[in-house]
Amino acid sequence: MKAMVLAAGFGTRLRPYTLKRPKPLFPVLDTPILLHTLTQLRRNGVEGIVVNAHHLREQVKVLLHDHEDVQVQMEDVELGTGGGLRLAQPYFAEAPFLAVNGDIVHDFDLAALYQAHCASDAEVTMLLHDCPRFNNVRVDGEGRIVGFTGPAGEGERLLAFTGVQVLNPAVLNPIPAGVFYNSIDCYAEVIKSGGRIQSLIVSGHFWTDMGTPADYLKLHEDILLKKLPGFSSGNADTPFYLGKDLVLGAGVSMQDWVSIGHGATIGEGASLTRVVVWDGARVAPGSILVDSIITEGE
Incomplete structure (x- = not known):
């Protein structure tokens, strides 16, 4: 095939x-x-x-x-x-x-x-x-x-x-x-x-069309909160995915679910709620982010 x-x-x-x-x-x-x-x-x-x-x-x-x-x-x-x-x-x-x-x-x-x-x-x-x-x-x-x-x-x-x-x-x-x-x-x-x-x-399955920013965020929510088969968050006990070689500043808080890519930097005191941070992206110190996609420096 x-x-x-x-x-x-x-x-x-x-x-x-x-x-x-x-x-x-x-x-x-x-x-x-x-x-x-x-x-x-x-x-x-x-x-x-x-x-x-x-x-x-x-x-x-x-x-x-x-x-x-x-x-x-x-x-x-x-x-x-x-x-x-x-x-x-x-x-x-x-x-x-x-x-x-x-x-x-x-x-x-x-x-x-x-x-x-x-x-x-x-x-x-x-x-x-x-x-x-x-x-x-x-x-x-x-x-x-x-x-x-x-x-x-x-x-x-x-x-x-x-x-x-x-x-x-x-x-x-x-x-x-x-x-x-x-x-x-x-x-x-x-x-x-x-x-x-x-x-x-077919019925009784999982499916999503990642067509909009809301769909993209909802996919991560489903994966991290519902623990979809085929995806590993790296830590089954939390709804937070943390990539390799990232930098988390002091006092960073995460709520609901969060996915952070490798090499990213999250500045001191930042708050992330239902956020996807791409690899290599930067979140400024003190940022308050909700339902967001971060692709580069903020």
Whole structure:
């Protein structure tokens, strides 16, 4: 099983933070979310991964330079999800492959999704769930996807795409090479022509789309307070993650939950409540920070 991580987007909803780092490189407990994703793929049996990169792409290339099982697809122009998948198509030959968005955290059984797709006659199998904030995929009573805009018709329901899917490479053939294209537009044409885009519906799982600053902070809250599997805070007894080689000034206080990256400096008397401090960042003495992301000197 091979996989592609879609990591080329601009992350506009996370500005100004994405002006400093691409979203897949945002640290989660001091480790870029992209590295968490790669670890999860390998644990699910993936051998051979493509990661596409456009926005601040050199940072992605540097991060992954020693990952021998990863091929970084450097995209000089914005290609969108469909265009990025189309460019990577030769890497996958004719075998179905897994594609995951580079800004999500979840606990799905990816191997089971892959097996379900291979046992079907679908051209694409999209992992869906009920998430009212994002529900816009129309699914019929047999789990077949019939559209990507509401409202639901008779015998249909609206569900949300998790950002995880398995594709037959040939489904990408109609996408013109080297231009911006959304994969959903490709799938809509497949449906219109009678092709099968199937859903696999899941529930009882953890999933988050790290799309906004509030989502990013909530992810850390979930990890540090709920102790999500797959993430180690380094100290199971407290909701505080402290990276290596950081400097904590005298009288620093932390409340609720806090994550501080390696090499950071927290000035004397600072107070942090529900705060993520990136690696190497500095918090000025006496600062009072609540629900904040600190990326550099304050």
